[in-house]
Amino acid sequence: MSKQTEQAPDLSIYTSLAEMIANFPKAQYARALALLRIPDLTVAGPRPLAELVGETGAHPESLRRFLRACVMLDLTVETAPEVFGMTRMGALLHSASPFAAIARGTAGLQHYVPYGYIVDTVLTGRPATKAALGMTFYEYLDANPDELRQFGALTSITSGDCGEAVAAAVDLSAYPTIVDVGGNSGTLLGQLLTAAPGNRGVLFDRPAIVPAAREQLAGAGLADRVEVVGGDFFDRVPDGGDLYTLKNILWDWDDADAARILATVAAAMPSGATLMIIDQFLPEMPLGDGAELDPRTRELHRVSFSILLQRGGRVRTEAEYRDLVTAAGLTVTEVLPAPGAKRRWDLLLARRP
Ligand SMILES: C[S@@+](CC[C@H](N)C(=O)[O-])C[C@H]1O[C@@H](n2cnc3c(N)ncnc32)[C@H](O)[C@@H]1O
Known part of the structure; x- marks a missing residue:
């Protein structure tokens, strides 16, 4: 008899696997509560189903069953027949909380x-x-x-305090004009410019993002220091910057597309300008059943598959980034960490000769 069959069976693996399989819809319950704004509607306390139907325009019987299903998930409570409120956990899905945006x-x-x-x-x-x-x-x-x-x-929430972490790690005063390529609505660029009050910025992203980016950067009081440009980074990006930031951009794409993006960025960079890749480098894969898996390793190996599934991209090791950047004709000058409050960012800086 092999050693494995002699061991007492670990019954917890049956329940863990059964739960993993059964739990696939859970995230959608949380998302639907946030989309229907039930946590907002019950912020002052539980409310009768009829009122919630009136506020949401929902089908009454379906909303009742949905809210009862959410009771089973510890998201809602039924305090009297057909009167529903949120649990403390469910209340976190209020639209003023980051969890609503995350869900x-x-x-x-x-x-x-x-x-x-x-x-x-x-x-x-x-x-x-x-x-x-x-x-x-x-x-x-x-x-x-x-x-x-x-x-x-x-993206803004997951970015967190990345700009502040970058500003603490790198002397931004050396780069009077910062071009954030694929900067979405401007969270990173806003933080960089706030940390470097003498600098100007250019935010570049797809045209659909431009109105939201203008609004967010104007709201941060940066309208007169920022230009927002819409376009396609496979065609061209704004030229003349001193620093080009690419945060969580290359991981969306396979190597061929990442090389195309780096080629357009390199073509826009004046001689002596710097590219800064801001990402999280893929840690070595720990091998074996009992291998130590720290949260960062777990997250990044999982993301490396999910980003392939959704967008065709990959999380890369430092060596893989170095190869891509060097192939684009840039010279890697520095690799350093930028620790933020929630996660550690990895920075790779490269200069256009
Ligand atoms: C994963 S998000 C990262 C956003 C931001 N840099 C951050 O880290 O929060 C990728 C960004 O690339 C932009 N993007 C995707 N395809 C693009 C294209 N062809 N041209 C310009 N921007 C593009 C998206 O709109 C999105 O804002």
């Missing part, structure tokens, strides 16, 4: 539906978004303005 964005259909097509991606090596949604990830956002807005809110 709406992370569980948005462009993120969620492709998971039904994992086998396709594993067999073909291509993202599943075309099969799942009939278009690419970013085409889907363009066609769905609500999802576009929610994706912007999500």
